[in-house]
Amino acid sequence: MAKPVEKVMGRDLREELVEQHQRLVYFVANQFRQSKMEWDDLVQIGFIGLIKAVDRYNPGIKKVKFSTFAFHYIRGEILHELRALKRHNPAMEVSVENVVEGGGEDDEIRLMDTLGTDPDEVETTVSNRVALEESMADLTDQEREVISFRFGKQWTQGEIAELFDVPEKRIRVIEQKAIRKLRRQMVR
Structure with missing residues (x-):
């Protein structure tokens, strides 16, 4: 340290x-x-x-x-x-039931219509995204940064290790710990 x-x-x-x-x-x-x-x-x-x-x-x-x-x-x-x-x-x-109004009476489009999938599937996807964002708030700053660089920016563990000037193994440990925390939060 x-x-x-x-x-x-x-x-x-x-x-x-x-x-x-x-x-x-x-x-x-x-x-x-x-x-x-x-x-x-x-x-x-x-x-x-x-x-x-x-x-x-x-x-x-x-x-x-x-x-x-x-x-x-x-x-x-x-x-x-x-x-x-x-x-x-x-x-x-935003709800998957929200309506976006078009030019005429019959031009209403619901979010789930634009996504083109089953409403339950869309709602599950949206719910999972919200749960993931809320779970990210429970991570430490370091864990959040590693996860953001790793999966948000698609950096390799080696690139992240170079940025923070720590061994790649340390980034791997931080990433695994953060993923375990996220899984526990998402299962609740």
Whole structure:
């Protein structure tokens, strides 16, 4: 396990890194300006991601530049909050029975019609997706990141290990532990 960043870098260097990379927070937050979240909230959440990146970055063992490392944390933190906001917003809920109105009286289309499958199958798929997203919230940050890189971005365990500068075996262990947690959550 890596040493806490304060012991490796020192408090002054930590503060300096945050100060030097403020513009990166604004740059990333600007990419989400069209979202439903207020600008100030996006920036605050971005700074939380930057601080997490500073806390997890070890200049002695990381092979990537800090700005690259921090970019992923800032973006990930903002995305996490946007997903949480979307998940808890009843107006964003969609049922397979929801109707999308067309131009005429008989032009109504239900979501299950557009998906072209059995309504029960569609509802099961949607329910599984919601359950998976809720279960992901129970994972640690590290487990969530590994699962997101592995299955969301389709990275290999070797690529993830290189990013985090840990042995590939460690990524495999984290991935397996996260999958076990997700299975337990999904079975409930």
